[in-house]
Amino acid sequence: MKLLNSLGPNPRLVRxxxxxxxLELATDEIDIMAGENRQPSYLEKNPGGxxxxxxxxxxxxxxxxxxxxxxxxxxxxxxxxIGATPEQRGAARMWTRRIxxxxxxxxxxxxRFAEGLAMFKDRLHVIPQAADDLKAxxxxxxxxxxxxxxxxxxxxxxxxxxxxxxLYSFLDFGRGVGQPIDPSNKxxxxxxxxxTERPSADASLHAAARAGGMRA
Amino acid sequence: MKLLNSLGPNPRLVRxxxxxxxLELATDEIDIMAGENRQPSYLEKNPGGxxxxxxxxxxxxxxxxxxxxxxxxxxxxxxxxIGATPEQRGAARMWTRRIxxxxxxxxxxxxRFAEGLAMFKDRLHVIPQAADDLKAxxxxxxxxxxxxxxxxxxxxxxxxxxxxxxLYSFLDFGRGVGQPIDPSNKxxxxxxxxxTERPSADASLHAAARAGGMRA
Numbered sequence: 001m002k003l004l005n006s007l008g009p010n011p012r013l014v015r016x017x018x019x020x021x022x023l024e025l026a027t028d029e030i031d032i033m034a035g036e037n038r039q040p041s042y043l044e045k046n047p048g049g050x051x052x053x054x055x056x057x058x059x060x061x062x063x064x065x066x067x068x069x070x071x072x073x074x075x076x077x078x079x080x081x082i083g084a085t086p087e088q089r090g091a092a093r094m095w096t097r098r099i100x101x102x103x104x105x106x107x108x109x110x111x112r113f114a115e116g117l118a119m120f121k122d123r124l125h126v127i128p129q130a131a132d133d134l135k136a137x138x139x140x141x142x143x144x145x146x147x148x149x150x151x152x153x154x155x156x157x158x159x160x161x162x163x164x165x166x167l168y169s170f171l172d173f174g175r176g177v178g179q180p181i182d183p184s185n186k187x188x189x190x191x192x193x194x195x196t197e198r199p200s201a202d203a204s205l206h207a208a209a210r211a212g213g214m215r216a
Numbered sequence: 217m218k219l220l221n222s223l224g225p226n227p228r229l230v231r232x233x234x235x236x237x238x239l240e241l242a243t244d245e246i247d248i249m250a251g252e253n254r255q256p257s258y259l260e261k262n263p264g265g266x267x268x269x270x271x272x273x274x275x276x277x278x279x280x281x282x283x284x285x286x287x288x289x290x291x292x293x294x295x296x297x298i299g300a301t302p303e304q305r306g307a308a309r310m311w312t313r314r315i316x317x318x319x320x321x322x323x324x325x326x327x328r329f330a331e332g333l334a335m336f337k338d339r340l341h342v343i344p345q346a347a348d349d350l351k352a353x354x355x356x357x358x359x360x361x362x363x364x365x366x367x368x369x370x371x372x373x374x375x376x377x378x379x380x381x382x383l384y385s386f387l388d389f390g391r392g393v394g395q396p397i398d399p400s401n402k403x404x405x406x407x408x409x410x411x412t413e414r415p416s417a418d419a420s421l422h423a424a425a426r427a428g429g430m431r432a
Contacts, residue, residue: 047360047364048314048318056303060303062303062306062307062310063310063314064309064310064313064314066309066313067306067309067310067313068306070305070306070309071302071303071305071306074302074305075302086287086290086291087272087276087278087287089286089287089290090278090283090284090286090287091278093280093282093283093286094278094279094280094283097280097282097283098264098279098280102264105321125349125352125353125356127346127349127350127353129345129346129349130343130345130346130349133341133343133346134343136341137341137343140341144263148263
């Protein structure tokens with residue numbers, strides 16, 4: 001099993017998920033800046049053309065970030081990052097989904113259609129005239145989530161889960177591309193600091209740059 | 217356990233999923249046309265404000281379509297619509313995700329920001345200037361998927377899965393709002409006819425209108 005890995009918040013969140021589980025995954029680095037993921041040698045592995053993907057030992061390839069995390073959890077249930085019961089898993093999946101729809105999708109498309117336009121314009125159907133509204137939508141989603149979070153330590157309640165990892169990876173990306181957390185969202189700002197203190201946050205950030213692939 | 221149910225492709229796909237499993241779910245009908253889902257009595261159950269949601273016997277509410285389907289599969293594994301093994305589940309989740317990102321999201325936002333604008337403009341951050349490009353993006357996704365489908369009977373291969381149900385529900389919705397399958401996508405058009413012939417396709421369509429809630 002090896003992770004087809006690259007820059008970007010999606011591979012980073014899979015690395016952070018694996019770090020939290022203490023998993024060591026071999027990696028192949030794919031150069032997305034050079035468009036290696038749009039070349040036939042990658043597309044025959046993952047016709048979706050995106051990173052990351054997980055190449056299994058039988059040669060088949062599992063793509064899509066959340067599907068990869070679900071697969072890793074099934075093979076390595078402890079510690080449970082999706083959940084240990086159907087109800088826990090339901091809650092983590094629900095919150096992950098809300099975060100993806102209300103925050104991650106508009107944040108990333110807002111980036112792709114503006115700051116990322118030069119990179120993405122030949123790879124995706126870009127919609128530059130939507131960029132400002134998409135960024136505003138993501139911020140509205142964050143303000144909604146701040147109210148939902150309240151005094152809970154983590155997104156799904158008392159336990160750290162996939163929902164936190166998805167949100168963290170994309171907000172850490174967002175603050176680097178002009179979409180930071182508005183400081184008036186105090187619950188989220190405090191949550192971001194809490195997650196930053198986890199060893200997996202730093203380790204997953206630097207994993208791609210380490211020789212020999214992914215450490216944990 | 218009861219389904220908080222309404223018009224629309226998301227509740228329909230959960231009903232179709234349940235029909236395929238032979239599950240009988242009690243329903244409460246929520247009038248989304250009248251905005252009942254944006255009223256406090258619904259928002260305290262599902263602060264995301266969307267339909268469907270699944271109210272569990274302990275009173276907790278599980279929202280988000282895919283999370284609900286995963287939960288139903290965990291409680292009722294047969295017939296497997298996500299999968300019977302980690303690898304099967306991985307494949308179904310991967311294809312579901314690709315369909316959501318490449319087709320469902322741009323198709324539904326294309327609708328919400330154009331034909332659905334009067335209904336959604338006070339409920340969502342609408343981006344009317346993106347509607348035409350979103351619809352075009354969804355059609356490009358369908359053409360990509362047509363090539364991926366090829367001669368396979370179903371999206372994830374030989375077996376009918378959640379990926380087919382998600383795609384079917386949204387394409388059946390799409391053809392009613394000016395976003396039909398381009399007939400040049402012959403593989404998808406044939407797939408659509410195959411899925412239409414399943415009893416669950418018709419039963420799920422009419423379920424919301426039946427007295428006494430959802431039959432199966």
